[in-house]
Amino acid sequence: xxxxxxxxxxxGLQQKKYRDKSGLFVAEGPKVIRELINEGLNLxxxxxxxxxxxxxxxTELISKNELQKISFLKTxxxxxxxxxxxxxxxxxxxxxxxxxxxxxxxGNLGTIIRLCDWFGIKQLVCSIDTVDCYNPKVVQSTMGxxxxxxxxxxxxxxxxxxxxxxxxxxxxxxDSVYSRQxxxxxxxxxxxxxxxxxxxxxxxxDYRITIPRxxxxxxxxxxxxxxxxxxxxxxFRRVTGR
Amino acid sequence: xxxxxxxxxxxGLQQKKYRDKSGLFVAEGPKVIRELINEGLNLxxxxxxxxxxxxxxxTELISKNELQKISFLKTxxxxxxxxxxxxxxxxxxxxxxxxxxxxxxxGNLGTIIRLCDWFGIKQLVCSIDTVDCYNPKVVQSTMGxxxxxxxxxxxxxxxxxxxxxxxxxxxxxxDSVYSRQxxxxxxxxxxxxxxxxxxxxxxxxDYRITIPRxxxxxxxxxxxxxxxxxxxxxxFRRVTGR
Numbered sequence: 001x002x003x004x005x006x007x008x009x010x011x012g013l014q015q016k017k018y019r020d021k022s023g024l025f026v027a028e029g030p031k032v033i034r035e036l037i038n039e040g041l042n043l044x045x046x047x048x049x050x051x052x053x054x055x056x057x058x059t060e061l062i063s064k065n066e067l068q069k070i071s072f073l074k075t076x077x078x079x080x081x082x083x084x085x086x087x088x089x090x091x092x093x094x095x096x097x098x099x100x101x102x103x104x105x106x107g108n109l110g111t112i113i114r115l116c117d118w119f120g121i122k123q124l125v126c127s128i129d130t131v132d133c134y135n136p137k138v139v140q141s142t143m144g145x146x147x148x149x150x151x152x153x154x155x156x157x158x159x160x161x162x163x164x165x166x167x168x169x170x171x172x173x174x175d176s177v178y179s180r181q182x183x184x185x186x187x188x189x190x191x192x193x194x195x196x197x198x199x200x201x202x203x204x205x206d207y208r209i210t211i212p213r214x215x216x217x218x219x220x221x222x223x224x225x226x227x228x229x230x231x232x233x234x235x236f237r238r239v240t241g242r
Numbered sequence: 243x244x245x246x247x248x249x250x251x252x253x254g255l256q257q258k259k260y261r262d263k264s265g266l267f268v269a270e271g272p273k274v275i276r277e278l279i280n281e282g283l284n285l286x287x288x289x290x291x292x293x294x295x296x297x298x299x300x301t302e303l304i305s306k307n308e309l310q311k312i313s314f315l316k317t318x319x320x321x322x323x324x325x326x327x328x329x330x331x332x333x334x335x336x337x338x339x340x341x342x343x344x345x346x347x348x349g350n351l352g353t354i355i356r357l358c359d360w361f362g363i364k365q366l367v368c369s370i371d372t373v374d375c376y377n378p379k380v381v382q383s384t385m386g387x388x389x390x391x392x393x394x395x396x397x398x399x400x401x402x403x404x405x406x407x408x409x410x411x412x413x414x415x416x417d418s419v420y421s422r423q424x425x426x427x428x429x430x431x432x433x434x435x436x437x438x439x440x441x442x443x444x445x446x447x448d449y450r451i452t453i454p455r456x457x458x459x460x461x462x463x464x465x466x467x468x469x470x471x472x473x474x475x476x477x478f479r480r481v482t483g484r
Contacts, residue, residue: 035463107349111466111468111469114463114465114466114469115465115469116457117457117458117463118453118455118456118457118463118465119455119456119457120455120456120457120458121457143463144463145463148457148458178480211360211476212479213360213361213362214360214361214362214479215358215359215360215361215362215363215390216359216362216390221277221356221359221360221385221386221387223356223357223360223472224353224356226353226468226469227353227356227357227468227469227472228472230465230469230470230472230473231472231473231476234453234473234476234477235476237454237456238420
């Protein structure tokens, strides 16, 4: 059985203001939930429609109808959990730090967090107006990677200004990323879906880099920010290894 | 004014069987529609809620309510067009040919078509069970690129068997794509979101290639097929240029 106050709490967590207030977020599906538990996140509530392999013993069994009521998905999975949002840690001046300037699409942020996990990027800095990483759609599309990547929301100008690391930014008219010597430590900035990097941040870049277009140069479309990030991170890692 | 039979036609085009029957598909939004017109696709119907820059004179003006009625989007854009599906051309044994084995997600296929356009991949071969490229969600997420990439739906085993080109496939346990010499002409196979390349197709690969993981090797998650395709195409183009 799920109580009324639990339903109210969980459905509220769709909104950022209730996540901020309660310090909690929702994850759905056994795979994602298992990854978050394995990574040591604190579990607050856990519901499932059936006994699930390697789930804690105190998992509360509820009906499919009850799960659908609290699920953020069109078709609920078999489990839903509420976790505590981990405490924000300080950024360290080490390794490759990915910076996102006003990325708005939850699916894009989720994909980018998954890419960070793949490429061993431990620190992701987001501008204040980037979509919240505990948005349920983001959590879902990270597939559990969110527990392995530290995400900080900061004023980008301040953060970049105070950093001693070289600052690379993905722009439309920079040097080819294939021809440039890339460092193993530094900051890589990726911009907003429609407008790219904001002009205030662009002024702080040390190096402007671009993924060359090999297709029709008349075409107006740019790459999606998640696929562009995939290519950029691949280039940094290819060149510098671990 | 939009007629009842037009509404019936357009809403029917959400389904593949009606697209196949009529040879028509829907595109929404001035930007996508303009790109498709510029690429020479035959326009069948064009509706807009207002006069739109560089749109043909015979654009039919309709109300926002009327547009919302025929739109496939939650919130309709300002224009909707019906185009003829171009005739399928034969595949040529030239350049880099991308092959998709059972990619099911419309967003992934759309992103991959956009990547083909960026990297100058002119030919995309999809298995019969890959999502239809004229699915409205695919058309929308290609952002117009679909007019510049030839897409064929074929039996993959037959196609690969009959090709003289070298066949590369993205697998989890192959050689690092960074260390391998890549050709300027060949076939690159990317697999299904959950199951990768089917075993029948995997047997036909000449080279098994992998994007190395730099993060925690314990983590179970793989890359999304669209981001993996981005990295693979970037590697082929980086090495071989045009």
